[in-house]
């Protein structure tokens with residue numbers, strides 16, 4: 001059924017920390033690895049070792065350069081590099097679900113996960129058009145729509161050790177930039193994190209009401225800012241160069257060369 | 261958006277075919293027997309041919325029947341239901357005209373409404389896409405319905421109606437283009453809202469997630485087709501609207517009428533190419549493209 005549920009019991013989703021993501025693409029690889037051999041059709045590649053490789057991925061990491069505006073205090077602010085993982089945001093108002101003509105796309109009432117029933121999908125591609133985030137990719141080998149499943153086959157999987165019952169991307173992230181939990185419960189760890197760090201929606205004006213939240217990068221240390229008055233670095237005095245001027249032979253050489 | 265030939269052929273031909281069915285359903289022209297057969301054959305060839313072409317781009321055409329199930333929420337599903345209903349009703353109505361020399365007027369009206377509904381539901385598939393600001397306007401159904409009625413009138417030989425409807429479609433076409441050119445900027449979606457990083461400063465795509473291309477870029481960030489957009493607009497407008505009207509104003513001859521129809525179809529196809537090629541999807545922003 002491709003009408004959306006009024007509400008869902010839980011709102012499972014991810015919180016992605018743009019401050020700590022180091023852009024290593026480990027989540028991309030682990031996502032592809034887990035999902036190519038589990039839920040649904042494998043994630044195919046076309047011409048993987050050839051001149052024009054491409055393939056199906058459920059999670060991709062973009063990188064953006066952000067150039068802060070110059071101010072009188074900071075006439076030449078340094079640009080920041082922000083790595084930006086992007087997978088399905090399991091939107092509450094998922095436009096990808098309502099456009100689906102076959103009922104293959106649906107949002108689960110129990111946990112809000114947006115899934116594709118591949119046996120019903122005709123591969124019309126309309127849902128990918130409807131998603132503003134580019135979270136759906138048609139598998140070229142299988143002719144069906146693929147998308148992030150929130151690793152539905154891990155999070156409820158009793159055959160896995162408990163610490164593995166989280167999405168593959170979350171489990172693998174070496175910098176803890178991806179968090180998984182119930183964003184419908186204000187007391188959950190992820191909801192607390194979002195409240196604390198000012199988590200945000202992507203493209204709020206599109207009206208998709210994404211469940212996944214992004215934590216903005218924290219302000220960066222800036223080398224080009226005016227030096228604060230006084231010593232702030234307690235180690236600095238100990239690290240003063242002990243020898244300002246070369247002595248001995250080097251000193252003589254330095255002085256002689258200076259004179260020439 | 262990628263201007264897939266199958267989709268361009270589908271929307272152009274089926275729009276024309278259902279347009280003709282609308283006129284036939286209204287009893288304009290009031291034909292029976294073999295003449296009616298010829299008109300219905302043309303209309304069905306266009307409408308059904310277009311529908312078949314549209315299944316070519318499906319990943320699993322053999323499951324296409326499942327697309328009738330979600331009419332409660334999906335415009336694509338509604339289109340399928342409307343199209344099949346229109347074709348069935350008009351087949352019964354046409355059989356009355358062709359084989360029994362009787363016009364079941366009420367059936368014809370129902371068929372005409374369903375045919376109009378098919379054109380409308382097709383247009384809503386595009387109109388509903390908030391992700392493609394150029395399409396996301398009531399002007400889209402207005403334009404597509406006007407083109408379908410005008411083309412139908414042309415094919416039905418309803419010259420005086422065509423002389424009114426083609427200029428109306430032409431005006432809507434211009435309005436649609438002009439509005440469309442500012443639609444992306446007016447939508448409020450840009451790199452700042454896409455990344456949420458706008459309050460730090462100007463956002464620039466630094467490195468894409470992959471060195472090759474992908475489905476999203478092929479399907480939704482198709483920039484090649486826009487190169488000759490302005491020239492194509494001129495061609496589409498000249499062939500689709502100006503030339504047919506000019507030809508219809510000349511003393512009537514069957515040859516001129518055929519040229520008028522062919523020019524109109526070619527012009528509409530060119531306009532349909534631009535409909536896709538010029539449409540920019542917001543996902544392009546994530547790649548620093550439009």
Ligand code: SF4
Pocket residue numbers: 087088089090091094095096097114130131132133134135136147208
């Ligand atoms: S991110 Fe895209 S695919 Fe996922 S629920 Fe939202 S609209 Fe649908």
Ligand code: SF4
Pocket residue numbers: 099100101102103104105116120121122123124125126127128144145
């Ligand atoms: S591609 Fe499949 S899941 Fe997407 S709208 Fe079409 S039938 Fe539904």
Ligand code: SF4
Pocket residue numbers: 030031032034035058059087088147148149150151167168169170
């Ligand atoms: S939750 Fe699972 S499917 Fe979704 S991006 Fe992470 S690893 Fe991929």
